[in-house]
Amino acid sequence: MKFKIAVLSVLISIGASAQNIQNNPGSNHGNKFEQLGTILPTPNTYRTASGAPGNQYWQQRADYDISAYLDEDKRNLKGSETITYYNNSPDNLEYLWLQLDENQQSSVKNADYPASSTLPKGANIDKLKTSELPIKDDGYGVNLEKVTDANGSPIKYVVNKTMMRIDLPKLLKAGEKFTFKVDWNYNIPNRMEKGGRGGYENFPEDGNDLYTMTQWYPRMCVYSDFHGWQNHQFTGRGEFALVFGNFKVAMNVPADHIIGGTGECKNYSEVLTSAQLARYKQAENANEPVEIVTLDEAKKAEKNKSKERKTWKFEAENVRDFAWGSSRKFVWDGMRVTIPENNNKVMAMSFYGKEAYGLYRKFSTKAVAHTIKTYSEFTIPYPYPVAQSVEASNGMEYPMICFNYGRTEKDGTYSEAIKNGMLGVIIHEVGHNFFPMIINSDERQWSWMDEGLNTFVEYLTEEKWDNKFPSKRGPAWTIVDYMKLPKDELEPIMTNSENIARFGPNAYSKPATGLNILRETIMGRELFDKAFKTYAQRWAFRHPEPADLFRTMEDASGEDLDWFWRGWFYSTDPVDIAIDKVTVALPVFDVTPTKALEIKYKVDAPLQNEFEDISKVKNREDKNIKFYVDGDKDVQDFYYRYDRGQEKIDASKEFILKTETPQSLSNEEKTNGVNKNITAYQIDFTNKGGLVMPIILEFTFEDGTKLNDKINVQIWRSNEQKVSKTYYFGKKIKSIQLDPMKETADIDTSNNYWAATSSTEAPSKFQVFKQSQRETARGGASGKVNPMQAAGKKN
Structure with missing residues (x-):
């Protein structure tokens, strides 16, 4: 990677956060709006200044032919693979790097990224064993049996923790290919x-x-124009940089196991019963999920446990990875979904045990279908023939297959939190087919480029599933608690995966929220959607870097967004814009905090979003948007009806929630009033947080009417700390609300409100606290009676 400032290249390569270089950091202007030229890499023939791949862009390729044997009794996986590696680079290579990710499970072969430790208050024997010296081998990790060339001659190799270097017998010249073989095995860990x-x-x-076979084979590292070999160790957090190629995989498993895997199975006729094969063919043309392996068949398999074996054969083209799930517990359903943009007919399928049947049978496959169709609208048409969701009590993604959670209570009921959590994780993990499985960013270096971008489109997809969906990542107001943390507890988004303290907010929430602010508040949907789709189209099946996204968004929209990338991605500054003063008069009124209360509550009331965010409002106003749940009666479950007042429950029993005593408002939190006779107003604003944003105002007049105004962010260009705006009205203002729809992630709303009299009050601290407690109460805490149980219903 080439940078204008050489030092920055070194900092990024060792995993430090990208520097927010400023020409004049002591000034009150010229920093927030400084261009990113000194930060971004220099454009070249591989990556252009527009953000598009250059005319000499290249990337490597690796094809795999793998045979695997799953020993269920020993819980061991034995494999043999033939890799053909294509050197499409202009460079001659003397060695190749592979990833041995399973070594991270080993006590002696792992990446050895230690964490600080202290004496525990209490610990069991297993935890104490982790500090034993010398360290004992726990038996996990990859056991390499042999590494040879295509003719069977041994090849020299070196294993460094979770990486393996193969020393080539001779230089692999530009344009050549090399074929080699690896035999290995490993003990499968209890996940x-x-x-x-x-x-x-x-x-x-x-x-x-139930087996989730992931990172299970030695995999090629990426060799690229911007990094060379991406051979950073796998620590368990930063995910994967992988090469595209074609896969042929044969998996020998117990005969009663059902397998879902990347790509298409080529021998269903050999591994399924005639009845199951007939149901699969029925599902290929069905618009409702068909049970290919029924619940009854899965329960019988659980009891009988065949000692015979079968081999399933899968193939996948132009993918970066291969994963599979295997179990005799699987119920399997599927249906056909057509992607309108390319008329691609995709098999949407789900695999799950009886423990998840009450949720997955109803929702999973339909959520898969909804996800790939919605993502196709915002990015590129889904290109693959299969999309699958496997219930495995976790959440992780691979090409065409992902592993999710979502199990019912033993009586078949479930809480609304579990239902929505399941839908959210299915949408998120299926969405990863696009980021990074197709738009193939380097997850090991920049987690936000897959997690953050994917979380953003997940949010768009959740919103199109149900306008009442309680999305936790995407709306600006949801990131406020993170943004208001002390600076020494934060890192910029542009920080390497291994060095992030609060991984979820930094890699998922903050970038997703930033993109939503760009879409709804700064650029507008039309400009944003075109630019974002352009990025997806340009970098589909390629390896994008952050600069490619930043440049493309500006190139396709005509918007100078360097100020936003600089503030939101390269700094830890929050948004805190305050209404300092309204001239001409300043009669002050106080907001007296309420006392602590004992709140009586019954079984959870129907779902209400904590805040009616701007995306939900716009989506309802857009007559072209049809929410999935409103058009499919089969997914209109108890909570759908309950939230809309169509279900009644016995809620006579009362509980008591004691609130905390609210704190008194500080002088800074008190709002101001003005002389009622003045109709010309100067509003003074202070940028307390440091991050510049548009100033959004809602005026409420004495006659009850309202008027809104959005002041472009460029108002801050001459003074990044203080600005004023004058308005003249023919009627008197009653109140002014800054950022009324909470669009900018302002961390302190107590300074966002001004009233001409004390008749209108800003929300008190207690009200905010009460809302927070209500959300917590809806979170599905263990031991609470869920509304479905209270109503005596399971559907």
Whole structure:
């Protein structure tokens, strides 16, 4: 990667956060709106200044032919692979790098990224064993049996923790290819005990396992124009940089196991019963999910446990990875969905145990279909033949398949929080097919480029599922608690994955929220959607970097957004714009905080979003948007009816929630009033947070009418700390509200309100606290009676 400032290249390569370089940091102007020229890499023939791939752009390719044997008794995976690596770069290569991600599960082969530790207040024997010296090998990690060339001759290799270097017998010249073979095995870890993305989950009640086979084979690292070899160690957090190619995979498993995997199965006729094969063919033309493997068949398989074996054969073209799930517990359903943009007919499918049947049978496959159709609208048409969701009590993504959670209570009921959480994780993980499985960013370096962008489109997809969906990432107001943390607890979004303290907000929420602010408040939907789609189209099946996104968004929209990338992505400054003063008069009124209360509550009331955010309002106003749940009666479950007043429950029993005593408002939090006779107003604003934003105002007049104005962010260009705006009206203002729809993630709304009299009050601290507690109460805490149970219903 080439930078105008060489030092910055070194900082980024070692994982530091990208520097927010400023020409005149002591000034009150000229910094927030400074261009990113000194920060972004210099354009070249591989990556242009417009954000598009250059005319000499190149990337490598790797094809895999893999055979795998799953030993359920020993919980061991044995594999053999043939890799053909194509050197499409202009460089001659003397060695190749592969990833051995399963080594992260080993006590002796892992990446060795230690964390600070202190004496525990209490610890079990297993936890104490982690500090034993010398460290004992726990038996996990990749065991390499042999590495040879295509003719069977040994190849020299070196394993460095989670990476393996193959020293080539001779230079692999530009334009050439090299074929080699690797045989290996590893003990499959109990994922529920050891953590991680792949492994098995055991179900003691029926004695069966559910396997999620991920990062299970030695995989090629990316060699690129901007980084060279991406061979950073796998620590369990920063995910993967991978090469596109074609896969042929044969998986030998117990005969009663059902497999869902990346790509298409090529031998269903050999591994399914005649009845199951007939149902699959029915599902290929169905517009409602068809059970290919029924619940009854899955329950019988759990009990019988075949000792025979079968081999499933899958193929996938132009993908960056391959994953699979295997279990005799699987119920399997599917249906056909057509992508309008390219007329691609996709098999949407779900695999799940009986524990999740009450939720997954009703929702999962339809959520898969809704996701790939909605993402296709905002990015590129879904190109693959399959999209699958597997219930495995986790959340992780791979091409054409993902692993999610969502199980019912033993009586078949479920809380609304579990339902919405399940829908959210399915949408999120299926959405990863686009980011980064197709728009193939480097997750090991920039987690936000896949997690953040994907979370943003997840939000758009949730909003189009149900206008009442309680999205937690995307609306500006949801990021406020994170943004108001002390600076020493924050990192810029432009920080390497391994160095982030609060990974969820930094890599998921903040970038997603930033994109939503761009779409709704700064650029507008039309400009944003075109630019974002252009980025997706330009970099589909390629390796984009942050500069490619930033440049494309500006190139396709005609908007100078450097101020936004600088503030939102390269700094930790929050938004806190205050109404300092309204001239001409300043009669002050106070807001007296209420006392602590004991709130009586019954079973959760129907869902109400904590705040009616601007996206929901715009979506309802857009007559072209049809919400999925309103058009499909099969997904209109108990909570759909309950939230709309169509279900009644016995809610006579009362509970008591004691609120905290609200704090007194500070002088700074008190609002101001003006002389009622003045109809000309000068409003003085202070940028307390540091991050510039448009100033959005709602005026309420004495006659009850309202008027809104949005002042472009460029008002701050001459003075980044204080600005004023004068208005003349033919009627008197009653109140002024700054950012009324909470569009900008302003961290302190107590200074966003002004009233001419004390008759109108800003929300008190207690009211905010009460809202927060209500949301917590809806979170599905263990032990609470859910409304479905209270109503005596399961659907």
